Amino acid sequence: MIITRISEQKRRPNRRNIYLDSAFAFGCNVNVVAKFRLRQGMSLTEEQVREIELGEVRQECFDAALRLLQTRLQSTAEMRRKLMRKEYGQTIVDAVIADLTRLEYLNDERFAKTKAASAAEHKQHGRRRAKIELLKAGVKGDVADRALDDVYDATDSVAVARQLALKQAARLRKLDLLVARRRLIGMLQRRGFDYDAIKPVVDEVLGGEARDVD
Secondary structure, three states: OEEEEEEEOOOOOOEEEEEEOOEEEEEEEHHHHHHOOOOOOOEOOHHHHHHHHHHHHHHHHHHHHHHHHHHOOOOHHHHHHHHHHOOOOHHHHHHHHHHHHHOOOOOHHHHHHHHHHHHHHOOOOOHHHHHHHHHHOOOOHHHHHHHHHHHHOOOOHHHHHHHHHHHHHHHHOOOOHHHHHHHHHHHHHHOOOOHHHHHHHHHHHHOOOOOOOO
16 A cells, blocks of 8 residues: 555644545544654555554544643543543553653652642641542552652641631630530541641630540
């Protein structure tokens, strides 16, 4: 089979129509044309055509990954899960994940540090909840711990917990002291703060002993 024509698609300028033996054969991305060095007059075997078609699927998968990365950073596990839903196949997805990692589009250490910083600075979550979220995103435990160490060692968790508690103080002080303490403790626990941060804040804001912390 001979490539007799390569033409630009009218509505998709980043794609080309490939004609074999004067008949339309398939369309593909310009990156696929470049990768396989397709040119007019080139001879192709059926096996080469199949390789080109697989290359097109791989390019589609790669482009889908880039679109996901335009919305936010992704962990490797998140990216793999989302691409597998599109049914590109395990082999294609593995190859694209490898490409994304090599090109630094995927980097779980960077992802973990960014997500941990967002948890601490913007969401006002304690370290425990931040770690749960990282593990849910598929980040390995040791990678998560290193990122959390970097972020939370520089974060005054007691001050953050105090800020959250003070926002609730006026409402809680209208309640029975024991009920108020339990509600405040529960809120801070759900935020992911540990005992060392919760106890002094509850004692300061509501008074008494924080016996209800698990």
